[in-house]
Amino acid sequence: MTKIAIVSDSTSDLIDDIVKKYDIKILPLKVVYSDVEEYRDRIEITPEDIYERFDKDIPTTSLPSPEDTINLFRKLEEEEYTHVIVTTISTELSGTMNMIRNVAADFKNMVFEIIDSKALTMGLGFPVLEGAKELEKSNDFEKTVQKIKDTIKNTEVYFVVKTLEYLKKGGRIGKVEGTIGEILNIKPIISINEHGIYYTFKKVRGRYKSIQEIYNLVKEKASDKMVSIAVAHGNAYEEAYTLLEKIKELKNVKDTVFTQISPVMVVHTGPGLIGVVISKHNE
Structure with missing residues (x-):
């Protein structure tokens, strides 16, 4: 059997x-x-x-x-x-x-x-x-x-961190550019490419706008297809939960998961990560 x-x-x-x-x-x-x-x-x-x-x-x-x-x-x-x-x-x-x-x-x-x-x-x-x-x-x-x-x-990952310091220290910076941008308060929205490497998806000025841009991304992806959404955070519960509640109101959101990133992830991203994972359904 x-x-x-x-x-x-x-x-x-x-x-x-x-x-x-x-x-x-x-x-x-x-x-x-x-x-x-x-x-x-x-x-x-x-x-x-x-x-x-x-x-x-x-x-x-x-x-x-x-x-x-x-x-x-x-x-x-x-x-x-x-x-x-x-x-x-x-x-x-x-x-x-x-x-x-x-x-x-x-x-x-x-x-x-x-x-x-x-x-x-x-x-x-x-x-x-x-x-x-x-x-x-x-x-x-x-x-x-x-x-x-x-x-x-059919699954995409997007996240922002408060600082790129921890990704740099852990050697996990991938194709994300950042040093000068950090001085200018540029918060890159980071994604993972088809090879499994981090890269800068978009550059946004300021944390509030970067989280808003992540919400806009979810809204766009859910506009014509059913999706499952995960919101993950690293010591940023209130910001992440607020984002989750907004996402729940969108059409075509089949279900949601709210999770805290693992300790191993914390080591490489530091405190303050906010991320969404969008999984599109074909049915």
């Missing part, structure tokens, strides 16, 4: 209720302080823990440990799973997918499909969620894989 597992990593920012409802297995990346303290993302550390220490200590991040990955796959094997679908953070932002592929090669009794979301946060989360819904409906490996891949193609 076919038994299929859905696996993702902690940068998907899927809320606990969704993870539990669809039995999604999550591999945690790590937050590392001074190469000594290591914490599993979302399990052993919270975003608030990082904000509290930012003034004196900015951590780095690392992949899920091979040991955690081996333990998860062993457990799936023991529970008689036959197929495993793993969808990960963009390979341009992390080596997570390559590590998982290497570990999976040793588990010959299960069929693996390992997919690069070319995104992160709910740009990864929505494909995983839609795949889990398809699996619940059909219990079909190929259909579930295809649903995930189709959702990836």
Whole structure:
């Protein structure tokens, strides 16, 4: 009998209720302080823990440990799973997918499909969620894989940060330009291209206008097609929630998710991120 597992990593920012409802297995990346303290993302550390220490200590991040990955796959094997679908953070932002592929090669009794979301946060989360819904409906490996891949193609990520400092420090700046613009209070709206690399989608002066521009983007994308929308934030609850409430009033918004970015994401973006993920539905 076919038994299929859905696996993702902690940068998907899927809320606990969704993870539990669809039995999604999550591999945690790590937050590392001074190469000594290591914490599993979302399990052993919270975003608030990082904000509290930012003034004196900015951590780095690392992949899920091979040991955690081996333990998860062993457990799936023991529970008689036959197929495993793993969808990960963009390979341009992390080596997570390559590590998982290497570990999976040793588990010959299960069929693996390992997919690069070319995104992160709910740009990864929505494909995983839609795949889990398809699996619940059909219990079909190929259909579930295809649903995930189709959702990836139809999902877009846009966000603003208070400062580009943390993206620069983490080496995750991609094709985003910023130093002179920051002096002029230019807030780039950052997106992720088809290769999974950050780039400047648009330059806007001031934070208020940048958030308004993100709302306008959602309004435009929802004008002629049903969409699911996620609003994600990093220590910017009130601004993000206000944006969410405005988005809920738009036509063609099928459903919404409100989430806080993972500690690993916080390390690379700093406090103040506001983001939206737009997932377009073909039906």
